[in-house]
Amino acid sequence: MPRPPRPGEKPFSASLPGFEDAGLIFIGRLRSPFATRDDCPKNRRAALEAGAAGRLEVDRPFREALVGLLPGDHVFCLSWLDGAARDLALQKPRHAETARGTFSLRSPVRPNPIGLHLVRIEALDIEAGLVSIDAIDVVDGTPLLDIKPYHGSVDRPQEG
Amino acid sequence: MPRPPRPGEKPFSASLPGFEDAGLIFIGRLRSPFATRDDCPKNRRAALEAGAAGRLEVDRPFREALVGLLPGDHVFCLSWLDGAARDLALQKPRHAETARGTFSLRSPVRPNPIGLHLVRIEALDIEAGLVSIDAIDVVDGTPLLDIKPYHGSVDRPQEG
Numbered sequence: 001m002p003r004p005p006r007p008g009e010k011p012f013s014a015s016l017p018g019f020e021d022a023g024l025i026f027i028g029r030l031r032s033p034f035a036t037r038d039d040c041p042k043n044r045r046a047a048l049e050a051g052a053a054g055r056l057e058v059d060r061p062f063r064e065a066l067v068g069l070l071p072g073d074h075v076f077c078l079s080w081l082d083g084a085a086r087d088l089a090l091q092k093p094r095h096a097e098t099a100r101g102t103f104s105l106r107s108p109v110r111p112n113p114i115g116l117h118l119v120r121i122e123a124l125d126i127e128a129g130l131v132s133i134d135a136i137d138v139v140d141g142t143p144l145l146d147i148k149p150y151h152g153s154v155d156r157p158q159e160g
Numbered sequence: 161m162p163r164p165p166r167p168g169e170k171p172f173s174a175s176l177p178g179f180e181d182a183g184l185i186f187i188g189r190l191r192s193p194f195a196t197r198d199d200c201p202k203n204r205r206a207a208l209e210a211g212a213a214g215r216l217e218v219d220r221p222f223r224e225a226l227v228g229l230l231p232g233d234h235v236f237c238l239s240w241l242d243g244a245a246r247d248l249a250l251q252k253p254r255h256a257e258t259a260r261g262t263f264s265l266r267s268p269v270r271p272n273p274i275g276l277h278l279v280r281i282e283a284l285d286i287e288a289g290l291v292s293i294d295a296i297d298v299v300d301g302t303p304l305l306d307i308k309p310y311h312g313s314v315d316r317p318q319e320g
Contacts (some may be wrong), residue, residue, distance in 0.1 A: 021303065026182070045313050061249075062271060064172075065249045065250070078272070080182050090224060101225040106309060110306055111185050111225075116308060116315075146274055148263070151203075155204075155276075
């Protein structure tokens with residue numbers, strides 16, 4: 001459910017076309033201890049501090065695609081933040097002084113509300129489609145779009 | 161255009177539902193020096209080595225959402241890899257010995273072909289919707305879905 005706008009927030013200036021440029025398929029769900037957005041930790045670090053372990057439930061047709069992943073691996077999960085509004089160009093985080101552009105924030109409110117979550121795999125049962133993960137910061141039942149292995153050689157800035 | 165299957169590759173075992181669980185909107189395009197998939201570097205590291213700088217072209221309605229980003233910032237770009245097949249559960253990278261599960265690979269072939277690209281912003285012209293980036297590994301004209309600021313505190317594994 002979209003929240004009411006905060007002072008300084010601003011919707012996109014043109015009316016947006018329909019959300020029909022491409023179609024997504026949900027491959028499963030993210031399970032977490034959090035029933036509502038207000039319950040969720042702010043990010044991965046807060047989820048780790050809160051001990052907010054979670055689980056991926058991968059739907060049957062997609063389970064074999066987990067082969068090759070192992071406990072201890074870090075992966076990026078992409079989620080569909082289906083409760084989020086999509087219409088804000090500028091938005092004001094709860095504790096921020098001023099509104100900022102949506103693409104400079106990690107807020108779930110964005111034209112395509114895709115969540116990006118780094119997690120560590122704790123255990124896998126490929127046949128059952130269950131992947132235990134160390135920490136998660138989304139609402140229980142959030143649709144899962146993709147799982148990608150993390151590679152330090154391409155996924156973090158070069159030092160120095 | 162999907163490539164022909166390689167030995168050991170395998171499609172998803174069930175017929176997939178339509179790709180209609182959610183809809184995406186393209187917010188712009190990624191510009192690169194690469195006309196075809198075969199021309200593209202394998203990943204960010206190879207793109208940096210090849211000097212494959214690129215550019216984001218953000219469509220007018222979404223430009224104000226760039227406010228707050230600065231040259232030198234690292235961001236994740238999400239792209240829609242629209243030339244990629246979506247039907248493989250197991251696939252065999254060109255130089256691999258055996259086929260592996262799609263979710264253990266960074267191949268563009270996946271149920272939702274969303275590309276994840278870490279880039280550094282070199283220059284921005286928000287009014288024109290142009291963002292110069294240090295390196296990119298996708299075909300010129302690839303649709304852009306999202307831009308997210310990189311935060312080392314949540315986007316990389318903790319050391320030790």
